[in-house]
Amino acid sequence: MKAAVVVFPGSNCDRDLKVALSQSMGSQPAMVWHRDTALPNVDLIAVPGGFSYGDYLRSGAMAAHSPIMREVVRSAERGVAVLGICNGFQILTEAGLLPGVLMRNKNLRFVCRDVFLRVENADTVFSNRYSAGQVIRIPVAHHDGNYFIDEEGRAQLEGEGRVAFRYCDAAGAADDRSNPNGSLSNIAGILDPTRRILGMMPHPERLSDPTLGGDDGRALFDSMISALS
Amino acid sequence: MKALVHITLKPGVLDPQGKAIENALTHFGFEGVQDVRQGKYIELDLPDGDHAGAEATVKEMCERLLANTVIENYRVEIVDQS
Amino acid sequence: MKALVHITLKPGVLDPQGKAIENALTHFGFEGVQDVRQGKYIELDLPDGDHAGAEATVKEMCERLLANTVIENYRVEIVDQS
């Protein structure tokens, strides 16, 4: 698999993502600077977490309109897989690649901690190494992770099996207590209609190494290797 | 001249900040506040010139960047420097 | 009735958001934007009643909660429901 990580001014999880990807790929992803107008020929484009452009105005808004994102959209149309994590998810929604928006966390506070996720769809290029209903532990770290979409949009996501991950408790129950940010229906990650674009708030790259306290995140990267190579 | 831009959440869109303010106000003992919505207010300094043209440009700015038209409405007003 | 509250940074106080928006706009090819300042715009629904009283209350809300008066100014306007 060949991969590229898009770097914006203010991205700060680009290196973490690179490390996690190369651990699974066995090779280095290309790092693409936001000013670049061309993308290398890759199977996966990863948009990392951070505070692109300071997350001023709206999280992800300015990055979504930068030249490189036009290329990302074009590649996505050609079927290249796109993964957006945290700020990357926000950027993909602002760019219109994924529906809905990520609003300020319900309690208005930044939240950084491990959460449990229920794998809702294990039949994607991002999740084939998990099993449906599996509960995994992965950290979140965001201020604007409160997913919102209108009722129609929500019904469509649910109906088409496009909710990828849901916040839940250790036993897999998705309720208010296990919802770290107020997201609608505990939605933590969603897919586009082609299932080849994934946006998620939690950071799998931060728990892909046992030394850091867990590696539930690693299967996400391994999934892509098997599906996209 | 100046462009005054108001960006507000569309009705029905969840507003965590507004809700939080509402709760805090009741908490502080301010009674009877029925609903609070928080939006953005942006002032742009523009070179003096024709208002209509400026308004069109600023509306384009809103469409392309300043507002997320999926969830937000915007209102543009051009005024002469005070 | 409604209270319309504008909260803006005091003159001279650095506005990183405004600055970032300004740069972004220039990148998108919008020329000549000289300065951008971002503030908050808050709408509060209040039970109908005497404007002067409401204005006083909302100003108190600004002092105590809505505005950070060390770096922000606020403006309150009471209007009848539109």
Place this chain on the structure above:
Amino acid sequence: MNDLSNATPELAAEHGLTAEEFARAVEILGRTPNLTELGIFSVMWSEHCSYKSSKKWLRTLPTEAPWVICGPGENAGVIDIGEGLAAIFKMESHNHPSYIEPFQGAATGVGGILRDVFTMGARPVANLNALRFGAPDHPKTRHLVSGVVAGIGGYGNCIGVPTVGGECTFHNSYDGNILVNAMTVGIAPTDRIFYAEAAGVGNPVIYVGSKTGRDGIHGATMASAEFDDQSEEKRPTVQVGDPFTEKLLLEACLELMATDAIVAIQDMGAAGLTSSSFEMASRGGMGIDLDLDHVPMRETGMSAYELMLSESQERMLIVLKAGREDDARAIFEKWELDFAVIGRLTESGRMVLKMGGETVADLPVAPLADSAPEYDRPHRPSPAQPQIAATDVAPSVGVKEALVTLIGSPDLCSKRWIWEQYDHMVMADTVVRPGGDAAIVRIHDSNRALAVTTDCTPRYVSADPVEGGKQAVAECWRNLTATGAKPKAITDCLNFGSPEREDVMGQFVGAVSGIGEAARALEFPIVSGNVSFYNETNGKAVQPTPAIGGVGLIEDLSRLARIGIDQPGLTLLLIGKTEGQLGASIYLREIAGREDGAPPPVDLATERQVGDFVRDLIETGKVRICHDVSDGGIAVAVAEMILAGSVGVTMSVPETADHGWWFGEDQARYIVAVDNKTAMKIEADAKSGGIATMQIGVSGDKVLNLGPEGELPVNTLRDAAEGWLPAYMDA
């Protein structure tokens, strides 16, 4: 009145210069300084920049060791951590700004300390913060806590440096003067460390980063407002942090540092342009000409005075090798930062400032630096306090109730509410997160790590500055040791009241001597630090608070200890001697409502012997669960080990165990949890070394069984520990 008008004694006084200092300034210049020059004198001779009240005593601190690459005097301290790498770190206070505007004050405090570290070539890898707030029931406290925590998180989270540790305690002496101390640790290759010593006549002086505005021009606030009294626009304003620009500045500086274009570099901190340009010139014995017209300005009509005193954030001053301007410019333009050549180095030995074609200041560098005032202020030692044993304190409640109260008290309760608002995992190297004794951050791409912590027990320091100073260093050393790290060096942030008061100066002198004594005994040199005086409101000083930030090294990540007890059947072994010292203890304050008594004495030889013994157990893989015993004594330590883990403990305690035994704060103690065979082996080894040990319990079940004192469900402890702060903040 303008930049050039002559300063008057009144104006000098408003600038905080004494009559003698002003006279000396006139003497150095051979004429009366103009307003701009006065501003520069006032900054360079301020307590903040000149350390005039503390210098004499700071000189007595040990600052050297074979592994110290650069001690105090530069922007931050530098130590060798092996494999061609150096750790660069410092702690700094931002107390007053944080009290005025908690969010921005704390945020810019973080931004400032980050710049101190990356200006030396390091990539910051960890932030910590030591916070002291007023009494929880003080009307301002809640607002200050939420603003400060949001501000620290807002800055660190955005720039992408993990905030992995700190302290947060409450006491009414901080009601009107909170303490916000921020620490940053960075890592750089030992052959790529950058200093702030100007060199090379003709080399260009470069300004990079944000534009200069009228931010935080203080000291001279009134004066500047008067001499140019316009509307509000013109008046100095609270400084606002821009972490996004700082992130760009960080990356741009590191990119430039990868080349060989830099001669010297220094961040613009307090009175940025003045201190950075003046200090770089004076360190290098150079002269410097600046053309202020080229300084990037955020506002129109700024005066030389304002430009030189502005505290606008996210700015750096760089001396480049002549001819490398374009390479540098390209990098900063790539990162969309301002870049301007604003002057050159000269051999004149003078600082000459030009604006609008005319000379607005002309000062001799060396004389101004050399004759900076230094005071030996009168100081009175604090009166000795009596030691307090259990027999002197009638227990008002049983051990059970006391423990629940203590573990749920503002100072000892879990600070989760705080650190969950900090991104403590970004950079994906955080091995041990906040909540343990020290946080552990892996050295990227290696199997080694840094352990970091901040510590100070102000109630000890106020009871006995010398012992309290020793204890702060000892606890810091112990917290690193308890993880298995080898303590390497410390930075300090000495927060005190007014040095012009004999009792406060006495506290300072005592604390510094205690800190020095401990640092010497533990081979734990002070490589950087900061003094913050005048922390008082209407004559009431804060508790003396010398915060100590420590850095330790872990050579093998497979050999470290955590505090959580994660399996049943383990023996809890107490290592170190217990006497039951209750003086100045948290038990005495929270349970008996007393703040008197002498703090537990610190025997540095024992401290070192026991610590080295424990560290060896961890390094050799015998121990992987360890916690030091500090506030609240054995009872609280065991409770913390249970709460950080997954099982309870059944205590087995001596008949004689009284509240002194349970809650006494005797120093140099650790608790380890090991299988019984190992426990006996350790006890034997300890015995031969003359180190006291005692088996105090066995892990298992979901309760803390206190023997004769009854038992507590783990959940009761957890609710108490986790409950207080969120409940307080949401109230």
